[in-house]
Amino acid sequence: MSSIAIVSAEEALGREIGLAVASELDYRLVTLKELLALTAHDQGLPAVQLEEVFRTGGFWRGRLTKKRLCGLARLEEQLCRLVSADRLVFVGYVGPELFSQISHVLRVLILGGKEKSREGEAARKWFRAVYGRDLEDARQYDLTVNRGTIEKAEAVRIIRDTLRHHKFSPMTYSRQCLVNLELSSRVKTLLVDAFPDVSVKAHDGSVWVYSAALNRGRQQTAAEVKQKVLGLEGVRYVEVYGSRKRFDEVACGQIR
Amino acid sequence: MELSGMTPEIAMVLAMIALAIFLFIVEWIRVDMVAILMTIVLPLLGLVTPKEAFSGFASNAVISIIAVIIIGAGLDKTGLINRLVKPVVRLAGNSASRVVIAMGATVAFISSFMQNIGAAALFLPAVKRVSRSMKVPLSQMLMPIGFCAILGGTVTLVGSSPLILLNDLLTPFGLEPFRLFDVTPIGIALVVSGIGSFILFGRFVLPRGEVEREAGGGEGRLVGLEGPAEPVELVIPQDFTMFRDPLTVDALRERYRLNAVAFAGRDGIKLFSLKPDMEIHGSGRLVVIGARDDVERLAADTGVRILPALEAFAEDLSPTFSGTVEAVVSPRSEWVGKTLKEVHFWEQFQVNPIVLYRSDQVHRNGLTEMVLRPGDSLLLYGRWDRFAILEQSRKLVFSTPLGEVLKPEKAIFAGFWMAVALVMIIGFNVQLSVALMTGAFGMIVCRVLTIDEAYQSVDWRTVFLLAGLIPLGIATEKSGTAAWIAKTVLSMFGEVTPFVLLTAIAVLSTFFTLVISNVGATVLLVPLVVNMAMAAGADPRMAALVVGLATSNSFVLPTHQVNALYMGPGRYRSIDFVKGGGMMTVIFIVVLMAMLTLVCGI
Amino acid sequence: MHTVQVLLLDDEPIVGQRLKGGLEKLGCEVETFENPLQAMARIAEKRFDIVITDIMMAEASGLQVLEAVRKTTPEAKVIVITGYATTALAREAMEKGAYDMIAKPFKPSDLRALVIRAMQDLGIPAPPAA
Numbered sequence: 001m002s003s004i005a006i007v008s009a010e011e012a013l014g015r016e017i018g019l020a021v022a023s024e025l026d027y028r029l030v031t032l033k034e035l036l037a038l039t040a041h042d043q044g045l046p047a048v049q050l051e052e053v054f055r056t057g058g059f060w061r062g063r064l065t066k067k068r069l070c071g072l073a074r075l076e077e078q079l080c081r082l083v084s085a086d087r088l089v090f091v092g093y094v095g096p097e098l099f100s101q102i103s104h105v106l107r108v109l110i111l112g113g114k115e116k117s118r119e120g121e122a123a124r125k126w127f128r129a130v131y132g133r134d135l136e137d138a139r140q141y142d143l144t145v146n147r148g149t150i151e152k153a154e155a156v157r158i159i160r161d162t163l164r165h166h167k168f169s170p171m172t173y174s175r176q177c178l179v180n181l182e183l184s185s186r187v188k189t190l191l192v193d194a195f196p197d198v199s200v201k202a203h204d205g206s207v208w209v210y211s212a213a214l215n216r217g218r219q220q221t222a223a224e225v226k227q228k229v230l231g232l233e234g235v236r237y238v239e240v241y242g243s244r245k246r247f248d249e250v251a252c253g254q255i256r
Numbered sequence: 257m258e259l260s261g262m263t264p265e266i267a268m269v270l271a272m273i274a275l276a277i278f279l280f281i282v283e284w285i286r287v288d289m290v291a292i293l294m295t296i297v298l299p300l301l302g303l304v305t306p307k308e309a310f311s312g313f314a315s316n317a318v319i320s321i322i323a324v325i326i327i328g329a330g331l332d333k334t335g336l337i338n339r340l341v342k343p344v345v346r347l348a349g350n351s352a353s354r355v356v357i358a359m360g361a362t363v364a365f366i367s368s369f370m371q372n373i374g375a376a377a378l379f380l381p382a383v384k385r386v387s388r389s390m391k392v393p394l395s396q397m398l399m400p401i402g403f404c405a406i407l408g409g410t411v412t413l414v415g416s417s418p419l420i421l422l423n424d425l426l427t428p429f430g431l432e433p434f435r436l437f438d439v440t441p442i443g444i445a446l447v448v449s450g451i452g453s454f455i456l457f458g459r460f461v462l463p464r465g466e467v468e469r470e471a472g473g474g475e476g477r478l479v480g481l482e483g484p485a486e487p488v489e490l491v492i493p494q495d496f497t498m499f500r501d502p503l504t505v506d507a508l509r510e511r512y513r514l515n516a517v518a519f520a521g522r523d524g525i526k527l528f529s530l531k532p533d534m535e536i537h538g539s540g541r542l543v544v545i546g547a548r549d550d551v552e553r554l555a556a557d558t559g560v561r562i563l564p565a566l567e568a569f570a571e572d573l574s575p576t577f578s579g580t581v582e583a584v585v586s587p588r589s590e591w592v593g594k595t596l597k598e599v600h601f602w603e604q605f606q607v608n609p610i611v612l613y614r615s616d617q618v619h620r621n622g623l624t625e626m627v628l629r630p631g632d633s634l635l636l637y638g639r640w641d642r643f644a645i646l647e648q649s650r651k652l653v654f655s656t657p658l659g660e661v662l663k664p665e666k667a668i669f670a671g672f673w674m675a676v677a678l679v680m681i682i683g684f685n686v687q688l689s690v691a692l693m694t695g696a697f698g699m700i701v702c703r704v705l706t707i708d709e710a711y712q713s714v715d716w717r718t719v720f721l722l723a724g725l726i727p728l729g730i731a732t733e734k735s736g737t738a739a740w741i742a743k744t745v746l747s748m749f750g751e752v753t754p755f756v757l758l759t760a761i762a763v764l765s766t767f768f769t770l771v772i773s774n775v776g777a778t779v780l781l782v783p784l785v786v787n788m789a790m791a792a793g794a795d796p797r798m799a800a801l802v803v804g805l806a807t808s809n810s811f812v813l814p815t816h817q818v819n820a821l822y823m824g825p826g827r828y829r830s831i832d833f834v835k836g837g838g839m840m841t842v843i844f845i846v847v848l849m850a851m852l853t854l855v856c857g858i
Numbered sequence: 859m860h861t862v863q864v865l866l867l868d869d870e871p872i873v874g875q876r877l878k879g880g881l882e883k884l885g886c887e888v889e890t891f892e893n894p895l896q897a898m899a900r901i902a903e904k905r906f907d908i909v910i911t912d913i914m915m916a917e918a919s920g921l922q923v924l925e926a927v928r929k930t931t932p933e934a935k936v937i938v939i940t941g942y943a944t945t946a947l948a949r950e951a952m953e954k955g956a957y958d959m960i961a962k963p964f965k966p967s968d969l970r971a972l973v974i975r976a977m978q979d980l981g982i983p984a985p986p987a988a
Contacts, residue, residue: 103948167949172972173959174948204964205535222525230527231603236504236535239523250522499876501965 002168003027003088004159005099008110009120009127009135013147017110018091020156025089025163030082032092039078050075056122056129066196072130073189080182086170093127093135098185100140101177104170106163109141110155111148142168176204183207187229195225199244201251205236208251215242261743265735268301273737273771276728280813280830287814287823287830288717291724303731312726313719316689321373321722321817322714323692327674328377329713330699334667335576344382352392353455356400359383360454363401364408364447368415373817376405380825395463398826399836400454402818407450407844409808411443412436418778418807422800425782431797442805442851449847450840461836463828487517487543487573487637488551491561496538503558506532510621512554514546517608517637518569526572528639531602532624541568545610545637577662578639580610583652587630591651597624605646607638666704673698721820732771739784741768754794758802758852761785762845765806770815774807781807798856802848809844811837862886862977863905867897867923868912868939880966881973894918898926905931908976910969913940913947921954928955935976939964 004021008014015031022029030038040047053071076095082088083098083105099105112120127135138144143162145155162168184202187209191198195211202208207229214222222240229238241247272294279290299309312318344358359379367375383401387394409416413423413436423433454462497503505516509532520526522539536542542560544551555562566573585591591599596609612619612626613633619626634652636643640662647654677695680686686694700707731737741764752760761781768777781803789799810816814823814833822828864886866874874890881888886908891897894915901909901923909927913920924936935957940947943961951959957979958972977983 101945103945103952165953166955167953169952171948171952171956171958172968173943173961174945176961203961204968206537219525222523223527226525226527227529227603227606230531230534231600236502236533237521237537239521240525241523246523495872498963499873499966501967 001086002104002106002163002170003083003086003090003102004106004108004163006089006091006108006110007093007096007135007141008091008112009093009123010110010112010117011119011123013110013112014091016152017108017145017147017155017159018089020152021159022089024156024160025087027087027089028082028085029089029091031090032094035075035078035082035090035092035094038082039075042078043074045071045074054126056126066193069196070189070192073185073192077182077185077189080178080185084178084182093123096131096140098181101181103174103177104168106143106159106168107141108159109136109138109144111136111144111146180204183232183234186232187235190228190232191225199247201247205234207235207238208247209238209240210242210244210247210251212242212244214240218242261736261740263736265303266737266740269303269731269735269737272298272301272303272728272731276725277771277813280815286717287820288720288724291721293724294728295724298727298731303735304727308730309727310723311730312723315723315726316687318719318723318726319689320692321377321718321821323677323689323696324373324377325714325718325821326696326705326710327677327692327699328380329710330670330696330704331674333663333705333709334670335662335664336667336670352390352396355386355390355392356397356454356458357451359386359397360401360404360451361447364404364411367405367408368411368443372405372409372416373821375408376402376818376821379405380821384825393464395826395828395832396458398822399462399828399832400451400458402822402826403450403454403811403837403840404447405818406808406810406816407443407447409443410446410805411440413439415439415443416808417775418804422778422782422804425778426786426797426800429786429796431786431800434797434801439801439805441855442848445847445851446805446844449843453839453843454836457839458836461839463832487545487566487569489563489566489569490542490544490551490555491563492536492538492540492542493559493561494538496536496558496560498538502535502537504532505530505534505536506621506624508536508544508554512546513550513620514544514554515608515610515637516542516544517610518543518573520568526569527606528572528578528642529602529606529608532597543569543573572639577641578637580635580637581643582655583634583636583646584655585628585630585632585634586653589628589630589651591628592630593627595625595627599651605638605649606642607636607646609634610637611635663704666702669702670699670704673702673704715821715824717824718817718820721814722817725815728771743784752792754789754792754798755849755853757789757792757794758798759845759849761788761799761802762806762809762848765803766809766841766845769807769810770813774810774816777807778803795856798852801856802852805848806845809841809848811840811844813837860982862907862980862982864888864908864910864973865891865897865901865906866910867891867894867915867920868910869893869915870912873912873939877966877969880970884970884973884977886973894920894923898923901926901930906934907980907982908935908937908973910937910939910973913938913951914942921951924951924954924956933980935980937969937972937976939969 004027006014006018006021018029018031021027036047036050039045040050049067050071053068053075072094076098079090079095079098082090083102099107124135133140143159145158147155150158180202184200184207187200187202187207188198191200191209191211195213197211199210200207209225209229214225222242226238226240229235239250241250276290276294279285280287285293295309298304299306344362347358359382363375363379379401383397384394387397410419413419413434419439426433508514508516516530516536518526518528519530519536520541521537543566551562554560572578601609609623611634612623613635614629633655646652673695676698677691680691680694681688696710699705700710765777765781768781782800785799785803786796789796811819812834814820814828814830819833862885864881866877866881866888868874869892871892874892878888878890889900891900895917897911898918909923911920911923920938920940924938927934927936936955938951938956938959939962940959941962943959948959957976960968960972
């Protein structure tokens with residue numbers, strides 16, 4: 001079954017709609033706070049480290065620090081697992097790329113009324129710093145609901161009806177995507193500490209890894225990374241690149 | 257023969273020389289023992305002082321040879337020698353004669369501008385490797401190549417100690433000094449005739465030895481596997497995995513009885529242990545071990561291409577870097593009761609298990625899931641450096657010796673310190689022993705090799721042989737024996753032609769260089785022969801040159817440093833030197849005299 | 859009993875070559891095509907139960923093939939295989955009535971599993987081999 005990602009800068013607005021949709025459809029509701037708690041529990045991490053991920057400010061050259069990147073990768077990994085279990089309503093703004101790749105996740109943006117809260121502003125700022133675009137860019141969502149003009153019950157009905165479209169139902173491809181994303185986020189978690197610029201693509205047990213630190217002069221390091229990734233459950237093949245161009249050609253173009 | 261001027265000391269020294277030569281030849285005791293005997297008997301007879309008796313151990317020559325051996329070991333450990341020798345070996349191809357020609361010429365060239373012993377020590381490991389890889393006995397190659405190192409010393413005026421000394425000795429007589437390349441035509445002729453004679457007659461004079469066996473059992477066959485088990489490199493076609501169920505390392509073993517031991521994907525990154533569920537993907541290189549039939553079956557089924565020889569993995573999987581060992585699960589091992597998968601064997605140790613022997617059963621499949629029992633024996637294939645780590649972990653007990661771990665990353669340090677030593681010798685005239693010891697020390701400090709490895713690399717036979725003969729030289733000079741022989745022999749000839757005189761000088765120098773050091777012989781003989789030549793109406797410069805060159809004619813006994821160095825590894829006995837070196841000595845004198853007549857017109 | 863009729867269309871010959879045998883083992887009768895126009899002509903004259911089609915082809919898009927099948931035999935199951943899979947394409951294919959979509963490269967076993975599911979949905983019992 002499909003899942004729904006509800007994104008809103010204003011936490012309260014998102015949670016309100018999420019709760020209503022989940023009870024209407026009998027889906028499981030997970031908010032960003034709950035995701036943090038789940039991840040901390042499942043992966044044995046201090047919750048403080050995960051909360052640190054969302055601190056605004058403290059960006060080094062516009063990017064998250066190593067430790068925070070690692071935390072984010074773990075959150076995304078957890079989120080993949082939650083989505084895999086189906087019938088999920090997630091309220092939060094992590095992993096937008098994750099959802100954009102899974103066709104059976106309906107992405108809903110909830111816009112608030114007039115006043116913008118301080119927390120909302122912090123969320124927008126954080127999102128822009130981490131993902132490099134506007135949180136409230138409507139083109140990135142399947143559905144945008146403006147709570148200034150649409151009532152809660154109306155919003156829930158719209159979301160429910162949209163979800164009925166055949167195009168939001170899961171298929172082999174979108175399920176594969178989810179499995180691939182889950183694997184690549186696991187690889188990322190494994191490597192992000194040593195290689196903060198790491199990019200990972202996965203497809204059907206094969207993994208492609210990029211980091212500028214894995215260039216031709218560092219054969220030994222590259223081989224070690226390869227061994228390490230191969231040691232992960234579910235990984236059956238690995239290639240490692242130090243050239244972004246080559247990585248894009250091989251992994252993002254045609255995976256052949 | 258006139259015996260005027262003979263003293264009891266001279267008689268005793270002559271007796272000791274005779275005894276030494278006799279013992280060298282009959283070999284009742286080993287040559288180094290003969291040398292040690294000299295260090296005891298000479299002071300007991302009062303021919304040298306006790307201090308002089310052991311002064312050889314502190315001599316320039318002995319310290320130099322120790323340092324050169326350490327430097328050579330360091331260079332070898334980094335694989336630098338391998339790299340140096342590779343082009344030479346490739347040039348030589350598959351024939352032992354061509355290897356002797358190519359390596360002999362190279363070593364002669366190198367020794368023409370550096371110490372002979374240095375060049376010889378550099379090539380020893382290289383010749384060893386070639387011998388192993390081409391299955392030619394070491395004894396068939398080492399002696400000719402060693403002789404080339406000695407002959408190479410005659411190619412330039414800085415090639416050997418006697419020639420370096422020569423100009424200094426001519427100065428008191430007001431004779432014109434020789435220039436650097438004055439001796440080159442003669443030297444080249446000597447090298448060419450030396451190589452040529454071994455190519456033509458080598459098989460009659462060289463002993464048949466055995467090919468040294470590789471450490472780690474790299475005999476081309478693996479126990480428990482049918483057929484040859486050399487690693488075979490396969491090219492995986494680009495469309496290999498497309499719309500086909502993937503081939504895993506495990507499936508390769510189960511369906512084709514092939515062990516995949518190394519893989520490089522499109523990214524070119526090489527893996528030397530492949531975990532069982534790893535898939536083989538297209539556009540890569542795979543190395544498998546197994547029977548030829550099975551490899552061909554795989555090729556026919558899947559379209560992989562078999563390479564005639566290792567290509568991308570040629571260096572990594574050469575016997576120098578990797579091989580097969582057998583290891584036993586000891587009763588106290590932490591691995592008892594666990595599977596290889598559970599102990600993360602692939603990730604942690606990065607070697608490939610190939611066969612598991614349990615009592616009389618041989619298991620090839622499903623090794624991952626087998627619960628290990630004490631006494632299980634694993635046949636493993638991998639790189640020596642990885643085995644070293646596994647051995648240190650003490651999880652398994654190795655029942656075959658490991659190959660040595662090379663440190664290619666240290667090559668730059670080894671090369672640097674070698675260069676430092678050379679620059680000190682050539683550029684700054686630093687004494688050989690000091691310069692070479694600096695190089696050796698530098699390599700140890702830079703961890704090219706450990707100090708213990710350095711100690712182990714030194715061959716004590718060589719050290720004692722050289723050090724022990726030095727007091728004999730001292731006694732010969734001190735007692736006046738050398739002068740006495742020179743006078744006596746030269747006076748025997750009376751009025752002779754310059755050619756006969758020079759030939760006699762050549763023979764005399766040859767004899768002297770065998771018994772006392774070449775430097776000692778030169779110092780002693782040059783003033784004598786210059787006087788003799790002047791008296792006989794021959795060119796005194798030519799007479800001096802004959803001494804300088806003929807003191808390199810040291811082949812009949814393993815007393816020359818190079819011969820001493822090669823004696824042990826080549827498993828040569830003194831008689832081998834008498835045969836091979838005897839031939840060389842005669843040819844040396846003939847060629848020397850012919851060239852002097854042709855080039856210098858005596 | 860009715861033999862399941864499968865049309866397999868991909869402009870890369872290797873796809874047909876390598877997948878045909880596996881599908882035939884499931885008891886299907888498989889026709890392979892490399893040209894979408896020829897495939898569509900064939901669809902117009904013969905009833906297929908399962909159509910497997912690539913998307914990016916020079917002569918026509920796989921989506922056109924999908925529409926053609928929907929028009930002639932709406933009950934047929936269309937499986938889309940593509941190397942250029944995106945969320946947008948997946949949703950478009952599903953909206954246009956595709957039965958399922960799978961991204962290249964895939965293992966033959968993945969496609970076989972899909973075909974077996976389609977056969978079950980068509981009311982044809984799964985072959986014992988599966």
